Amino acid sequence: MTAPSPTPAQIATGFRLALDAADRFTGATAPNPPVGCALLAADGMVLAVAAHEAAGRPHAEGAALASCHAKGRFDAVHTLVVSLEPCTHRGRTPPCAEAILASPTRAVWYGATDPNPTAAGGAARLEAMGVATRPITDLDHRDARALAARASRLIAPFATRLTKARPWLTIKQALDAEGSMLPPAGAKTFTNETSLTLAHDLRRRADAVITGSGTILADAPLFTVRHVKDPRRQSRRLAILDRRGRTAPAYLDAARERGFVPSLHGDMSEMLAALAEDGVMEALVECGPTLLSAFLEAGLWDEHVIIRQRAGGDTVSRRLA
The missing domain is CATH 3.40.140.10 (Cytidine Deaminase, domain 2)
Known part of the structure; x- marks a missing residue:
């Protein structure tokens, strides 16, 4: 039997x-x-x-x-x-x-x-x-x-x-009904609550957030996880591409207060190698259209998440490299 x-x-x-x-x-x-x-x-x-x-x-x-x-x-x-x-x-x-x-x-x-x-x-x-x-x-x-x-x-x-000596790169892109990444004057986003939850879940699973100095200067984003539970115990990295040294020390200090380990970088490849060396496995790219295009054109991405504003509700599409 x-x-x-x-x-x-x-x-x-x-x-x-x-x-x-x-x-x-x-x-x-x-x-x-x-x-x-x-x-x-x-x-x-x-x-x-x-x-x-x-x-x-x-x-x-x-x-x-x-x-x-x-x-x-x-x-x-x-x-x-x-x-x-x-x-x-x-x-x-x-x-x-x-x-x-x-x-x-x-x-x-x-x-x-x-x-x-x-x-x-x-x-x-x-x-x-x-x-x-x-x-x-x-x-x-x-x-x-x-x-x-x-x-x-x-x-x-x-x-x-392990295989590429860089983190897995998830690019998040939010577009309004006309295809623009720029929110209305005085606002930091144009997506709905469901899309915000998705965006914060993408942050939750990332060991680092990558952005550019232009995004910092435009609206000093917090980059914190607020709409979902965050089980992370250690500090999250905040890597800023800043070739001209435009990021204010006060912003970096405030980022540390929020639990980040911020760093400034002048070169994209150097930044990715440094993050991987520091143990970062996944990084979420949240930046403006110029830097986002640079990542895509260089083939430095693994997942591209696009949130589109629609009259009947936001739509989400994902593609893998």
């Missing part, structure tokens, strides 16, 4: 929960990627869901296993689903692959393969030790590829920093 194990539908449900948990901490984990994990019993019951919340905090797998311990459910663990391949690296936290091997886990489903050569290899290690380990794309479920795509997007900024 075949031993019971979670069905593909139950595994897919657990994987969605893991992805949702990871997404809540996007923007808070640098220089580590956001990762989520769910633990299932043999009958498919979800025993625990956890995420990596910040660098130095437990990894998602360890946090989920610890939660099961605390709830007295540890012995019931059968299947572990996680958005990123379990690591084999010992840093500030022990290797996740070894924590899994020390548990009753019999099967592991993971989303993205770890792009970090220092930490990769967890899937092979688990499989060699008798734990059935498969990528989520192997799951016999209609949503398998969509779930894998979500997992890949979660770690895209982490992978970009």
